[in-house]
Amino acid sequence: MSDTTGRTLRLLSLLQAHREWPGAELAERLGVSPRTLRRDVDRLRELGYPVHSVSGPAGGYRLEAGTAMPPLLLDDEEAVAIAVGLRTAAAGTVAGIEETSARALAKLEQVLPSRLRRRVNTLHTQTVALPGALPRPWPAVDAETLAVLAQAARDRERLRFGYRDRDGAESARLAEPYRLVSAGRRWYLVAWDTGREDWRTFRVDRMTAPRAVGVRFAPREPPEGHIERSIVAPISRHRAVVTLHAPLEVAADRIWPSDHVRLEAVDERTCLLRTGGDSLEWLALTIGLLDLDFTVHEPPELADRMRRLAGRLRADQGSTEPPERQ
């Protein structure tokens, strides 16, 4: 049995499925001796995939980001999610990468098992069937954060983060994430709060700087039906509050309405814009492009960013001819 290639692939798959593994468990799963496992790991390293290792108790192996993409080993659901995401992106929901998305989609669909293809079809038609509601404004959630949370929950790693509760009070938390839940556009993390010694449901948008602390914990089940809560506000990294020195109607005319935008009149010549976004540059530019006089109230960083951008933009635009027509 020419097992070694397949085993190496299986090892890669395991390393992608969980972030960190103790060597002994890997060896057992692959059905080889620990010595051979070390050799397999070396093989992966020689192939250019950086496998990081930690000595001592609680040591183990983990696959890190290197300079080249390793082969992605996906389970069924993930493959479906990717296919659906690519279809949507190719449909023009995401600007600028349509053609590449189509190419990636071609590659994936070439090898996509037919039972999965069926699922992709039903899912895709389900989601795109809302022509009116299709053009989404900006992303509701910080994807980076989601990825961190999903990973911590998957790998059963303790999570440290700041949390701002309903009343705005900040606190530092240490929790054992159980599952990431999305309800509508909102995301929640169900977790065991080790400080409070109880189950909590955290709104993801109120969490700050979550990071896996590297300590694994024993799984734990939450009580039946623990996952209920209701909230309103959108989820984005930066929330902006800006006064626009223009009548409400004028402003409303230039702003693409969405869940993430609130516009209220202050008086007949002024209105207040509340909005949010993942990047300060994005906020600065979209606000600036409204072409209205405005005053930024929050966040303070936004004003800084605007000044910096203004500096870039000011520099003698259009004064010169392009260098040379090659």
Add this chain to the structure above:
Amino acid sequence: MSDTTGRTLRLLSLLQAHREWPGAELAERLGVSPRTLRRDVDRLRELGYPVHSVSGPAGGYRLEAGTAMPPLLLDDEEAVAIAVGLRTAAAGTVAGIEETSARALAKLEQVLPSRLRRRVNTLHTQTVALPGALPRPWPAVDAETLAVLAQAARDRERLRFGYRDRDGAESARLAEPYRLVSAGRRWYLVAWDTGREDWRTFRVDRMTAPRAVGVRFAPREPPEGHIERSIVAPISRHRAVVTLHAPLEVAADRIWPSDHVRLEAVDERTCLLRTGGDSLEWLALTIGLLDLDFTVHEPPELADRMRRLAGRLRADQGSTEPPERQ
């Protein structure tokens, strides 16, 4: 030299990059004898990946859809496209798979090289429809069709399809696809029409039942500027020429390569960007988000728009308190 595992991986990668390969070429690329190649193919089959083969001249190997997902071997752009698609899907743009998308994203981001991560970030913020540039409903292009076209173009396979031209006249076409181009919400296929013996640009939504006919053709280059003339120019109202005060590599890293974008080095610290778009605001936004110093040469309106934008951003007084807390 323990090459065999890596070679098997490389073989898998080749089989995903093109649909069909003649055995001799695969053997040469992998640097082994044809006999060994056959053994490698057998190995893949034993691992459960269905490699189909065709005898006779024009024979070769092709990887087909099996019962399990094979490891996906992605190039940089594809990886970025998938990451962006997943982020968007996870953010709730696509209903029903948010949690799975987040999981897949975690898996991908764990191994995503950092240079790609930057591209994902800048791209991700651009997913929004602009105020002003309202997304009008468009004859939806079938993702399945797109995948077929992208694959045929990639693999250089002749394509047979029906086409309904501007006047509604139907015709059957046989063409050698060159490239799939997306402009705005529309898709075009640039191809050599073997019947007309000339280059044609087909609108994808007017094509019916395209399918790869299985015949490979020798690649052929369209005349210089053909794509720009037939698609980019008519579609994008504004064509911009901008000097970026950054090395080519830095700029290339932040700009999504597409048919609408040309980037050339001027010297070691400067490069020239040519791009196009429907709206000045969109152009200003994408250029502004690059976070690079730049100088706009064309069009003059864009330079004006940038100056105005700079004025707005600078004019903000940055007062701290909003008028009244509602």
Add this chain to the structure above:
DNA sequence: GAGTCGCGGTCAGGTTCCGGCCGCGATCGG
């Protein structure tokens, strides 16, 4: 019908792989 191409059997020689054993060093907990 000729030529091309994939298929798979066989063989021989060299290489690799594996498990077991060892001492080493890093890390964590007491």
Add this chain to the structure above:
DNA sequence: CCGATCGCGGCCGGAACCTGACCGCGACTC
């Protein structure tokens, strides 16, 4: 500070594997 745990990598011997070469066969195209 010490001991336990875990990853590291050298070494060994025997078994297994991999490779290239050669062969005749069958499928397919022109």
